[in-house]
Every structure is written in C-alpha cells, then in structure tokens.
Amino acid sequence: MTSSSAATRAGDGRATRWAGQRERRRREFVTAALRAIAETGPQVSTAQIADEAGIARPQLYKHFDDATDLQRAITDEAAQLVTTALRPLWELRGSAIQLITVAVDAHIDWLTDNANLYRYLSLQSHSGRDAVADVKTVIARQLTQLFEHYLTLFEMDTRIAETIAFGVVGLVDSCTAQWLETRHRVPRAELTALLTRWIWRLLDDILRTGGVELDPHITLPPPPLHPA
Structure with a gap:
C-alpha cells in the first residue's frame, strides 16, 4: 500500500468517526431541546436549549446549520416519538369500538403528555414548514395500513x-x-367517548355504503403487525 493510499484511508476513517460523533451529539442536543421545550414551553429559545444541553449557544451551531436545521431535527424526533408511542396499537385485539377507543386514548395521551412540544411544532408551522402536519402524516400513514387491512377483509x-x-x-x-x-x-373521559362515537359513525357510514353491516361490539380478526 502506498503512503498516499494509507493517508486516504486514514482520512476516510477520521471523517466517518467525525460523522458518527456529530450525529450522536445532534441526538443529544435534540433530547436536551425536548426537555427544554417541556419545561420552558413552546417559546423556548436556542439559548435555553443550549443551557439545557450544558453548552454555549455558539457550540450548538457546530452541529446544526442554523435554527431551522435544529427545528427540523426536533420535528423529526417528534414524529419518531409518535411512532413509538402508537406502535402497540397495531397489535390490538377486540371489537371496532374497543379498537377506536384505545386508539383515541393513545392519541390524546400523546398530545397531553407532549402539550408543549405540540405547541412548539404549531409555532414552527406558522414560520414555514408545517411541522404539525408532518406528525399527523406519520400517524395517518400508519392508520392507512390498518384501514386497508379491514377494507380488504370486507372486500x-x-x-x-x-x-x-x-x-x-x-x-x-x-x-x-x-x-x-x-x-x-x-372531562377527559367524555372527550374520548365523543370522539369514539363520531369516528364509529363515520366508519359505519362508509361500511354501509359498501354493503357491510358490522356490529361494533363483536371481536374483529386481528390487524396485521404494526408497520416497521
């Protein structure tokens, strides 16, 4: 091996290690940002995020191109958090009403537990990127697969x-x-009951239009495994 080849490989190794370290640090800073948002509120500043991460504000931008890049990373992490929180829904067993109730409860739980993060995403939506729509799309894409399963089942x-x-x-x-x-x-229980009833009536209308009359209280065949 020539010295130039060795130097190139060494350089490539350093670049790979730096890329891995930068990505790890980015994840750490996003986690700190989520804590700062939860504690401080949706108007959190980059200075407050840096304080939560235990670094000076200029150091933050060694790992993010700008505030928009940081906001994008937070939005991506929020979408991943939603995916993780709702993953158990794809392995549910029960009747249509039970499935709807559990799904509604899970969605409400996530929004309640992450209220400041949701408000933060809403503020970012007004500044250009529709961050809330990104998160809702993640949920809807997964739910689409569930509906496709049952629509196929009912032909x-x-x-x-x-x-x-x-x-x-x-x-x-x-x-x-x-x-x-x-x-x-x-009250929370009433909100769940209202949404469950409205969603069932919507689904019932769709099914009846397709010639299917489904008892909402009978156990349905299990849905497929949750999306990867």
Missing part, C-alpha cells in the same frame, strides 16, 4: 383508506388540541 375498495385515515386523524388532533386549551369544559 371493499381500499383506495379510500388513506382519505379515511387522514380524516380521522384530523378530527382527533384538532379536537384534542382545542381541548388542551379548554380542558375544564369537557
């Missing part, structure tokens, strides 16, 4: 699965977001 047109999924997610998300701001007006 119905699966092309409507995506439209149904986005409609259901939009309903739960918008109602819960409003509830977070005025939660004393409607």
